Amino acid sequence: MVQKSKPPAAANPPERRGEPERRSEPKRRGRPRAYEPEIALGKALDLFRKQGFAATSLDDLSEATGMNRPSLYGAFGDKRELYIKSYQRYREEAAASMVEIFRQEMPLRQRLERIYAAALDIYLSGDTGPRGCFTVVTAASEAVGDPEIRAMVLDGLTGLDKAFASCFRRAREKGELPENADPIALAQVASATIHTIAIRSRARVPRKELEAIVKGAIDVMVGAKG
Amino acid sequence: MVQKSKPPAAANPPERRGEPERRSEPKRRGRPRAYEPEIALGKALDLFRKQGFAATSLDDLSEATGMNRPSLYGAFGDKRELYIKSYQRYREEAAASMVEIFRQEMPLRQRLERIYAAALDIYLSGDTGPRGCFTVVTAASEAVGDPEIRAMVLDGLTGLDKAFASCFRRAREKGELPENADPIALAQVASATIHTIAIRSRARVPRKELEAIVKGAIDVMVGAKG
DNA sequence: GGATTATTTTGCGAGATGGTACAAAAATCG
DNA sequence: CGATTTTTGTACCATCTCGCAAAATAATCC
Numbered sequence: 001m002v003q004k005s006k007p008p009a010a011a012n013p014p015e016r017r018g019e020p021e022r023r024s025e026p027k028r029r030g031r032p033r034a035y036e037p038e039i040a041l042g043k044a045l046d047l048f049r050k051q052g053f054a055a056t057s058l059d060d061l062s063e064a065t066g067m068n069r070p071s072l073y074g075a076f077g078d079k080r081e082l083y084i085k086s087y088q089r090y091r092e093e094a095a096a097s098m099v100e101i102f103r104q105e106m107p108l109r110q111r112l113e114r115i116y117a118a119a120l121d122i123y124l125s126g127d128t129g130p131r132g133c134f135t136v137v138t139a140a141s142e143a144v145g146d147p148e149i150r151a152m153v154l155d156g157l158t159g160l161d162k163a164f165a166s167c168f169r170r171a172r173e174k175g176e177l178p179e180n181a182d183p184i185a186l187a188q189v190a191s192a193t194i195h196t197i198a199i200r201s202r203a204r205v206p207r208k209e210l211e212a213i214v215k216g217a218i219d220v221m222v223g224a225k226g
Numbered sequence: 227m228v229q230k231s232k233p234p235a236a237a238n239p240p241e242r243r244g245e246p247e248r249r250s251e252p253k254r255r256g257r258p259r260a261y262e263p264e265i266a267l268g269k270a271l272d273l274f275r276k277q278g279f280a281a282t283s284l285d286d287l288s289e290a291t292g293m294n295r296p297s298l299y300g301a302f303g304d305k306r307e308l309y310i311k312s313y314q315r316y317r318e319e320a321a322a323s324m325v326e327i328f329r330q331e332m333p334l335r336q337r338l339e340r341i342y343a344a345a346l347d348i349y350l351s352g353d354t355g356p357r358g359c360f361t362v363v364t365a366a367s368e369a370v371g372d373p374e375i376r377a378m379v380l381d382g383l384t385g386l387d388k389a390f391a392s393c394f395r396r397a398r399e400k401g402e403l404p405e406n407a408d409p410i411a412l413a414q415v416a417s418a419t420i421h422t423i424a425i426r427s428r429a430r431v432p433r434k435e436l437e438a439i440v441k442g443a444i445d446v447m448v449g450a451k452g
Numbered sequence: 453g454g455a456t457t458a459t460t461t462t463g464c465g466a467g468a469t470g471g472t473a474c475a476a477a478a479a480t481c482g
Numbered sequence: 483c484g485a486t487t488t489t490t491g492t493a494c495c496a497t498c499t500c501g502c503a504a505a506a507t508a509a510t511c512c
Binding site: 130137138192195203204213220 | 354367383410417419425430431
């Protein structure tokens with residue numbers, strides 16, 4: 001898992017470009033790419049999620065993406081840039097899986113349940129074991145030393161807070177919560193619940209237990225029984 | 227910060243053993259140690275908390291502890307063992323700072339406030355910026371790949387859950403909580419609040435904001451106003 | 453004082469690491 | 483076809499990494 005000396009054969013998937021470029025690409029000039037940047041970035045993201053920044057070597061990334069190092073460097077920049085791009089990609093995917101749930105009209109309790117179910121799907125995915133949340137598990141670790149990563153982490157944290165806050169605010173307006181409920185405090189508890197399941201999933205707490213934690217937290221936030 | 231080639235002079239603190247050994251040590255036989263294992267372990271812990279496992283090199287540890295590598299190796303074993311011993315030390319210290327608060331008799335709200343204040347003291351300490359919680363920030367990251375570390379992390383998580391649960395159970399018996407309050411669910415929210423401030427402190431969220439989050443969470447758990 | 457014991461010190465070695473230089477390869481353009 | 487352009491593949495570098503062996507040092511024991 002650490003070194004490689006990649007077998008030089010079988011490195012080239014024969015189907016390397018079904019249609020050369022999605023659409024409207026006039027026709028690229030030089031030698032065609034042997035990889036698809038989007039899926040390579042996904043592989044890099046998988047690795048960073050599993051191992052974190054420092055424990056992931058360029059050889060690991062090279063092997064996982066199928067790109068050799070110079071190609072990696074040319075496509076994404078150095079290791080830190082690749083990490084940041086992976087993190088951006090992660091956040092886009094995570095946001096995409098939740099934005100619909102925040103937008104649609106539905107009862108508060110159901111909305112919370114679906115948000116947490118989506119989060120668990122993300123945190124528990126992974127071939128070699130659940131990987132938790134990128135923000136919580138690896139990015140927060142890098143955040144002390146790297147202002148750019150820290151800014152992204154902060155942005156992610158407050159973004160989640162705000163999404164939950166507006167969701168509680170709407171619920172209060174619709175009479176699903178008592179008049180004196182504090183949407184901001186509730187949102188922070190809702191975020192904290194996200195964080196606790198992110199951490200616990202990384203420690204391989206089984207999904208059933210995580211779901212029980214979620215249910216208990218929802219009860220505390222909106223009142224027991226549905 | 228990465229390499230060293232330590233200046234060979236000035237490496238030996240002249241006061242290296244005020245009293246050779248605390249007490250009852252009959253008299254150590256060979257050359258005396260130039261370091262105190264306890265404080266060296268503390269320095270190692272500081273580094274691991276700041277940088278995590280993979281990003282911390284033996285040279286870093288050697289420089290921080292003042293021990294050269296073979297001495298480190300002899301005293302603590304290899305890097306992973308040193309990491310585990312550091313983590314044990316961290317947990318002992320953290321437990322020591324909280325056990326009194328859990329044991330003493332006091333109103334629920336005050337107990338929670340003091341627990342969170344103690345946690346913030348730990349998370350926000352550090353010369354070069356707050357370091358968060360070892361369990362949450364670095365150990366959880368290693369937990370996927372290392373069963374021994376994972377077991378320790380799980381033990382830490384459930385230990386905190388249980389401490390909070392018994393605290394809520396007592397409060398309910400004393401009438402500080404409604405009869406239908408669920409101590410386990412409340413405990414998990416209390417743990418989640420610990421986790422969220424651990425993560426946020428790592429992202430340099432200022433103490434004032436963390437305290438506001440704590441206050442909001444306490445209100446949600448035990449009911450607004452004190 | 454000499455033997456014994458425990459620790460420090462120096463330094464090494466095999467290998468991994470992040471990053472890059474450079475030529476060969478594979479496409480389009482004229 | 484040859485020129486141009488872009489990417490790939492190989493090889494390399496300087497540094498860092500972990501762990502260890504061998505020798506030097508400093509204490510106690512007899």
